[in-house]
Amino acid sequence: MRDSSGLSRRAALGxxxxxxxxxxxxxxxxxxxxxxxxxxxxxxIQAGGASGLPxxxxxxxxxxxxxxxxxxxxxxxxxxxxxxxxxxxxxFADAVLKKFERARTYKVVDADLADxxxxxxxxxxxxxxxxxxxxxxxxxxxxxxxxxxxxxSHMNGGIAATVAEMQALAQDLQALDTxxxxxxxxxxxxxxxxxxxxxxxxxxxxxxxxxxxxxSTKTADFPAGGKKTFQIQxxxxxxxxxxxxxxxxxxxxxxxxxxxxxxxxxxxxxxxxGRTLLVTVMHPxxxxxxxxxxxxxxxxxxxxKGAQAAPVGTLVEPLSAGGASAAPSHKxxxxxxxxxxxAAGHTDGTPWGLVGGAGAAVALLAGGAFALRxxxxxxxxxxxxxxxxxxxxxxxxxxxx
Numbered sequence: 001m002r003d004s005s006g007l008s009r010r011a012a013l014g015x016x017x018x019x020x021x022x023x024x025x026x027x028x029x030x031x032x033x034x035x036x037x038x039x040x041x042x043x044x045i046q047a048g049g050a051s052g053l054p055x056x057x058x059x060x061x062x063x064x065x066x067x068x069x070x071x072x073x074x075x076x077x078x079x080x081x082x083x084x085x086x087x088x089x090x091x092f093a094d095a096v097l098k099k100f101e102r103a104r105t106y107k108v109v110d111a112d113l114a115d116x117x118x119x120x121x122x123x124x125x126x127x128x129x130x131x132x133x134x135x136x137x138x139x140x141x142x143x144x145x146x147x148x149x150x151x152x153s154h155m156n157g158g159i160a161a162t163v164a165e166m167q168a169l170a171q172d173l174q175a176l177d178t179x180x181x182x183x184x185x186x187x188x189x190x191x192x193x194x195x196x197x198x199x200x201x202x203x204x205x206x207x208x209x210x211x212x213x214x215x216s217t218k219t220a221d222f223p224a225g226g227k228k229t230f231q232i233q234x235x236x237x238x239x240x241x242x243x244x245x246x247x248x249x250x251x252x253x254x255x256x257x258x259x260x261x262x263x264x265x266x267x268x269x270x271x272x273x274g275r276t277l278l279v280t281v282m283h284p285x286x287x288x289x290x291x292x293x294x295x296x297x298x299x300x301x302x303x304x305k306g307a308q309a310a311p312v313g314t315l316v317e318p319l320s321a322g323g324a325s326a327a328p329s330h331k332x333x334x335x336x337x338x339x340x341x342x343a344a345g346h347t348d349g350t351p352w353g354l355v356g357g358a359g360a361a362v363a364l365l366a367g368g369a370f371a372l373r374x375x376x377x378x379x380x381x382x383x384x385x386x387x388x389x390x391x392x393x394x395x396x397x398x399x400x401x
Contacts, residue, residue: 035174035326036196037313040078047074048310054297058285062294063195064302067203067269067276071311073302075195078313081177082282084193085257086121086144087265088185090201091178091193093140093211095165096156102134102210112154113147117186120146123232129225139222141214142234144257146184153183173200174316174326187261195280196315202254202267202278203315215253238268238292245289248296252276256291264291270299277302 034041047053053074061077072078107130116122123138123145125131131151139148153162162183170178175197181188205211218240221229236256237245250270257265263283270277279298284290317323 035079035176036072036316040072040075040196040313043077043080045074045076046072046078046312048312050074050301050305050309052305053301054294057294057297058290059281059294060283061195062281062298063199063279064298064306065199065203065278065315067206067278070203070315070317072313072315073277073306073309073311074298075312078196079177079194080282081179081192081194082265083187083191083259083262084178084185084198084282085187085259085262085265086185087198087201087255087257087267087280088178088180088191088193089140089144089149089183089257090198090205090255090267091166091170091175091180092149092153092162092183092185093137093214094173094201094204095169096152096162097137097205097208097211099156100133100152102132102137104133105130106133106136106151106155108151112151115159116146116150117182117184120184120186121235122147123222124224124230125151126225129223131223135220135222137210137214138217138220138232141253141255142217142220143232144235144255146186149184159183170197172318172320173197173204174319174323175200176326185257187259195282198265198267198280198282199278200315202269202280204318205254206252206269206276212252215255236266236268237289238266238295243289245292246296248299254278263287266291266295268292268295268299270303272303275303275307277306 039046045053050073057076059076061080061082063075063078064073065071066073108125108127110127113125113127121144123140123143125136125139125145125147133152136148136152139145140152150159153159156162156165159182163180166180166183167178170176170180175193177192177194178197179190179192181191185191205215215236216239218234220232222232224230233242234240235242236251236253237243238248238251239253241247248268248270250272252269252271254267254269264287265280265282267278267280269279277299279295279302281291281295281298284294286293316326319325
């Protein structure tokens with residue numbers, strides 16, 4: 001274990017505030033929060049008459065939807081609130097991606113990386129090196145780099161401000177199962193989302209050409225200082241075929257995630273015959289490539305027998321785009337232990353209200369959740385078995401250009 005004798009009192013408080021979600025209580029939406037349709041709030045498999053659904057799925061939650069129409073073709077515990085891991089980075093991109101021009105440059109300083117949680121997946125951002133915004137987003141999408149997320153968050157006004165924007169956007173998208181604590185999706189107490197909400201985030205992102213381009217990029221050259229670069233590879237195994245996974249024909253992206261406490265999560269999108277489907281799979285029992293295998297099975301079903309399925313619900317439109325409010329008129333499901341109750345239950349229908357999730361997130365951050373300086377990141381990841389080891393796989397090889 002790391003020697004913590006050099007940690008400041010503030011850092012220690014930050015560590016205490018960032019206890020992983022090992023004991024978090026997952027909850028389902030109540031009937032009053034049936035965003036997307038009443039059937040999606042029910043537990044168990046929901047399918048519209050089509051046969052042939054995969055029989056050996058182990059995920060705690062999954063959803064298949066048509067990207068164009070928004071029709072949900074089938075689901076299982078669609079609103080079950082679970083830790084999202086790095087799939088939450090889709091919401092981060094939805095909120096921040098259009099803030100900065102791709103060609104804009106930024107020189108990273110120590111403070112930009114001081115609050116990256118120990119054990120994070122990293123792309124290799126270093127203080128003193130100047131990066132383009134495009135390179136930082138490549139680090140986010142390809143390597144799920146929490147270091148790149150934190151740099152962009154500091155460019156965006158800081159961690160607290162970014163969390164507030166993400167929570168407000170989730171409210172506008174009617175992603176009422178989502179409670180944001182950190183912009184990177186790392187394990188923090190009370191950070192939750194659902195298969196339904198993650199699918200909303202993916203659908204929103206794929207409407208943007210830059211988002212779509214980043215999530216479908218397989219490799220890129222990343223700055224290593226001076227004129228040196230090293231190649232980074234996308235950690236989406238269905239896209240690249242890494243780790244023995246067969247690349248999925250027509251796959252676009254979108255985002256994978258893993259932490260030892262959250263398990264595996266993945267939202268994928270694929271196009272065949274002019275039709276694009278979205279699939280989200282959360283927390284299958286099988287580790288490693290299981291989340292990709294179950295996603296592929298659901299995509300196969302959706303492009304096959306699922307084409308005749310009657311929809312069981314719909315992906316709602318954002319409130320700011322005229323979507324009908326699905327805000328509940330009754331009390332919503334209780335949030336996980338430690339999550340600010342107001343943040344998880346604030347559903348007054350205002351598209352950009354910051355009183356709930358945003359305010360609670362800022363308060364939590366002020367308490368020190370991000371104060372722990374990320375020293376000895378690689379050794380910490382090896383000791384704790386957290387995000388880096390299994391989410392990012394092997395590092396890119398450094399090379400000269």
